[in-house]
Amino acid sequence: MGKIFVDACLGKETPYTPVWMMRQAGRYLPEYMAVRAEAGNFLNLCHDPKKAAEVTLQPLDIVGVDAAILFSDILVIPDEMGMDLSFVKGEGPKFSDPLQTQADLDRLIGGDEAASKLTYVYDTIKLLRTQLDERGDDKALIGFTGAPWTLATYMIEGQGTKTYNVCKKMMYSNPELLHNILKKVTEVVKLYMEKQIQSGIDVVQIFDSWAAAIEPGMYDEFSWSYMVEIAEYLKEKYPHIPIIMFPKGVPAFYDKVYGNFDVFGVDWGAPMSLAKEKLGDKYVLQGNMEPCRLYSKEATTKCVEKIQETMGGKRHIFNLGHGILPDVTVENAIHFVNECHRVSGK
Ligand SMILES: Cc1c2[nH]c(c1CCC(=O)O)Cc1[nH]c(c(CCC(=O)O)c1C)Cc1[nH]c(c(CCC(=O)O)c1C)Cc1[nH]c(c(C)c1CCC(=O)O)C2
Numbered sequence: 001m002g003k004i005f006v007d008a009c010l011g012k013e014t015p016y017t018p019v020w021m022m023r024q025a026g027r028y029l030p031e032y033m034a035v036r037a038e039a040g041n042f043l044n045l046c047h048d049p050k051k052a053a054e055v056t057l058q059p060l061d062i063v064g065v066d067a068a069i070l071f072s073d074i075l076v077i078p079d080e081m082g083m084d085l086s087f088v089k090g091e092g093p094k095f096s097d098p099l100q101t102q103a104d105l106d107r108l109i110g111g112d113e114a115a116s117k118l119t120y121v122y123d124t125i126k127l128l129r130t131q132l133d134e135r136g137d138d139k140a141l142i143g144f145t146g147a148p149w150t151l152a153t154y155m156i157e158g159q160g161t162k163t164y165n166v167c168k169k170m171m172y173s174n175p176e177l178l179h180n181i182l183k184k185v186t187e188v189v190k191l192y193m194e195k196q197i198q199s200g201i202d203v204v205q206i207f208d209s210w211a212a213a214i215e216p217g218m219y220d221e222f223s224w225s226y227m228v229e230i231a232e233y234l235k236e237k238y239p240h241i242p243i244i245m246f247p248k249g250v251p252a253f254y255d256k257v258y259g260n261f262d263v264f265g266v267d268w269g270a271p272m273s274l275a276k277e278k279l280g281d282k283y284v285l286q287g288n289m290e291p292c293r294l295y296s297k298e299a300t301t302k303c304v305e306k307i308q309e310t311m312g313g314k315r316h317i318f319n320l321g322h323g324i325l326p327d328v329t330v331e332n333a334i335h336f337v338n339e340c341h342r343v344s345g346k
Contacts, residue, residue, distance in 0.1 A: 003139070003202060005139070008317050010262060010284075015345070015346070017308075017317065017318055018318070019319065019336075019337050019341065020059075020069065021065060021319060021333065024065060025056055028333065029055075032058060035051050050127065052070075052072065056069070060139050062334075063330070063333050063337050066138075066140070067141070067202075067203070068139060068140070070141065070142065070196070072124070074146030074207060075093050075154060077114070077118070077189065078151055078185075080117040082109050083097065084096045084097065094158060095155060098155065098156055099181060102177055105180055110187055112191050118195070121196065122196065122198075125199035126199050126200055128200070140202040140203055141200065141201050142202070143193065143201030143204055146206075146207050146208075146209070147209075147223055148182045148185040149208060149210065149211070150210045152181050152185060155185075164210070164213040168213070171218070190229075194234065194237065197234070197238050202241070203244065204241060204243045204244065205245075205246060205265070207246050208223055208246060209246075209248050211248050219247075219250055219253050227245055228259035231245065235260045235261070242262040244262065244263040244286060245259075246286075247267075248267040251269065251270040254270070263283060263285070264285055266285055266287035268289065268290040268291065272288055275288070284316065285311065286318075289303045289304065289320050289321055289336070291325055296332075300335055300336050300339060304318070305339075305343055308344060313344050313345070318340040
């Protein structure tokens with residue numbers, strides 16, 4: 001069966017506009033919390049293909065989205081390259097030994113050796129492929145990776161950061177080392193995404209969540225060019241697999257966007273009309289409701305109607321402008337999905 005989400009990514013006309021939500025498999029769902037509790041913790045859940053597949057599919061049945069996104073995390077890549085990842089309760093991800101020198105980087109494994117260690121991700125995808133095919137509906141499966149820059153911020157800082165001062169010190173005082181880190185991560189990501197495709201995903205999304213940390217004139221050099229390199233590697237071998245680029249918070253870069261990919265993910269900080277004007281002819285646009293609107297049904301409806309008015313149901317995929325927050329009610333998430341379908345004629 002043709003998948004409406006895949007068709008929409010490729011710019012084909014679809015009977016209605018598909019919708020999904022970034023971070024849709026997560027803590028706002030009591031059913032997710034139950035499976036996570038069984039697993040013991042978040043990383044165990046990522047490492048358990050059966051449970052990871054189960055939470056991947058939950059939003060399809062509970063919220064009614066048109067695509068599932070693989071349940072995993074962007075940080076499993078540096079973890080398998082040899083950095084020791086943990087999630088500290090209430091504090092988020094941590095690496096015990098952040099990268100500071102070329103010698104630190106040289107100790108990490110790279111290339112196919114690293115990509116081959118992520119077997120639990122490929123096993124989850126294979127299981128999901130079977131389960132989705134058995135369902136016989138037209139829901140797509142999205143695989144993903146972090147952009148090399150976003151991954152590097154965690155590898156260098158050792159954790160999430162508000163200032164990015166450690167990685168920016170490297171950017172301005174030792175750019176060669178930062179490029180070496182980005183190159184090594186890029187090589188792993190290319191092979192990781194290739195193995196995700198071979199395992200059965202329908203679409204790729206590259207998350208550059210911390211794009212806005214880079215000053216506009218340097219964004220291409222330190223992030224976008226690596227994302228494009230990954231996209232072009234995959235497009236050459238797998239032209240039928242759509243690629244979504246999601247660089248958060250870089251409207252100043254919209255005039256300079258280039259590369260062979262299909263969908264541009266618009267975050268909530270940019271007006272959809274601006275993205276349409278600058279990028280709408282070249283790329284399908286995804287987005288972009290401010291996730292906090294999910295706290296109010298009225299605010300949600302207003303925004304969905306406005307986005308629909310701007311995009312006119314053409315070359316568009318509904319989504320939030322960043323991830324759904326844990327304290328949103330399931331009822332309001334369902335309302336968002338239903339409204340996207342209503343205004344686009346489902
Ligand atoms: C920056 C980033 C990370 N991870 C991810 C990003 C990029 C996307 C974005 O910008 O939102 C990507 C990600 N992380 C997760 C997914 C699963 C699929 C989905 O979107 O539903 C995806 C696509 C699960 C997760 N990844 C994480 C959770 C929460 C873990 C839990 O307590 O259950 C989930 C469901 C943990 C995580 N992972 C990360 C952080 C900063 C945190 C802690 C923040 C928090 O606690 O909300 C790194």
